Amino acid sequence: xxxxxxxxxxxxEFKHLNVNKxxxxxxxxxxxxxKRFLKKKRKLPSVDDFFEGxxxxxxxxxxxxxxxxxxxxxxxxxxxxxxxxxxxxYTGNSIRLGITGVPGAGKSTLIEALxxxxxxxxxxxxxxxxxxxxxxxxxxxxxxxTRMEDLAAEKNAYIRPSPSAGSLGGVARKTRETIIxxxxxGYDTIxxxxxxxxQSETAVHSMVDFFLLIMLAGAGDELQGIKRGIxxxxxxxxxxxxxxxxxxKAGLAKTEYTNALHLFPPTQSGWIPTVQTCSALEKQGMAxxxxxxxxxxxxTKNNGYFSQRRNEQSQYWMFESxxxxxxxxxxxxxxxxxxIDTYKQKVLNDEISSxxxxxxxxxxxxxxxxx
Numbered sequence: 001x002x003x004x005x006x007x008x009x010x011x012x013e014f015k016h017l018n019v020n021k022x023x024x025x026x027x028x029x030x031x032x033x034x035k036r037f038l039k040k041k042r043k044l045p046s047v048d049d050f051f052e053g054x055x056x057x058x059x060x061x062x063x064x065x066x067x068x069x070x071x072x073x074x075x076x077x078x079x080x081x082x083x084x085x086x087x088x089x090y091t092g093n094s095i096r097l098g099i100t101g102v103p104g105a106g107k108s109t110l111i112e113a114l115x116x117x118x119x120x121x122x123x124x125x126x127x128x129x130x131x132x133x134x135x136x137x138x139x140x141x142x143x144x145x146t147r148m149e150d151l152a153a154e155k156n157a158y159i160r161p162s163p164s165a166g167s168l169g170g171v172a173r174k175t176r177e178t179i180i181x182x183x184x185x186g187y188d189t190i191x192x193x194x195x196x197x198x199q200s201e202t203a204v205h206s207m208v209d210f211f212l213l214i215m216l217a218g219a220g221d222e223l224q225g226i227k228r229g230i231x232x233x234x235x236x237x238x239x240x241x242x243x244x245x246x247x248x249k250a251g252l253a254k255t256e257y258t259n260a261l262h263l264f265p266p267t268q269s270g271w272i273p274t275v276q277t278c279s280a281l282e283k284q285g286m287a288x289x290x291x292x293x294x295x296x297x298x299x300t301k302n303n304g305y306f307s308q309r310r311n312e313q314s315q316y317w318m319f320e321s322x323x324x325x326x327x328x329x330x331x332x333x334x335x336x337x338x339x340i341d342t343y344k345q346k347v348l349n350d351e352i353s354s355x356x357x358x359x360x361x362x363x364x365x366x367x368x369x370x371x
Contacts, residue, residue: 101214
């Protein structure tokens with residue numbers, strides 16, 4: 001019988017093979033080096049340090065603060081809310097622009113071209129891009145910085161991609177809080193790029209001043225696949241890729257969209273939505289789009305709608321935060337977590353209706369929290 005501390009290959013029957021005994025329990029990490037690394041690991045800056053860094057326009061501090069806002073850890077959320085409270089008096093002085101469009105419309109290219117135009121005029125721009133996340137792996141490419149190379153290299157531009165995994169309400173709330181931090185850091189223009197045409201547009205519309213819909217010409221019926229609600233939300237439509245052989249098609253699309261917009265009821269802002277053609281690739285039409293945004297801001301500030309809309313949005317997000325927190329607390333309640341599978345099975349077995357199951361779980365939760 002071969003002993004345990006020898007290789008079977010060293011037995012007589014395998015005499016042509018010779019395998020030496022291995023070395024056991026080799027440390028893969030130098031313990032002393034690891035200890036030194038942990039000692040060197042920096043502590044989180046204080047709220048005062050965060051506030052002062054943000055006000056000075058320190059991008060590193062701003063990014064750390066945004067990371068705290070996006071974190072799900074309760075201790076991080078507590079610090080993030082303290083930072084936001086400190087920053088609030090220094091916010092509200094930017095133009096917030098929501099940008100959406102069909103896939104392949106050239107959102108990133110247009111954002112870069114328009115952003116460079118704004119920076120060349122002396123502006124400071126923050127781009128908050130909600131990046132698509134995989135529903136299976138929850139992974140996110142977060143590739144906006146690679147798609148906006150020129151803009152990413154500008155000292156007066158800040159690009160922050162955020163994964164859209166998780167509840168839409170939670171992601172949107174964090175984006176709104178990030179807007180506050182960016183404004184306190186001195187960014188006078190905020191772009192929010194959405195994932196695409198879908199539910200996220202409604203959330204983004206509730207946190208911006210101007211909503212820009214980017215479309216393409218020559219892709220079949222110009223009005224197919226566009227939800228009426230998104231068309232109604234748009235303050236302007238930009239028909240991108242109006243270059244080369246596509247110029248005539250873009251002109252026809254402009255006429256069709258203009259006629260379609262006239263069918264919608266008048267806006268509360270008093271602004272008449274307009275349609276522009278542009279080529280982000282050739283950087284054509286960027287000045288027209290930006291002048292249109294500034295004209296809108298001036299008009300709505302003069303008639304009082306601008307501040308009224310901001311106030312309505314603040315109230316809306318107060319209630320959204322209540323809803324989001326209630327939902328989070330409900331599902332993180334240990335008692336509820338232990339009962340949910342039981343009630344799910346009861347619903348599947350037709351022992352109880354979906355509505356009764358929900359009501360019973362809510363009753364259990366509220367009885368427990370009222371104690």
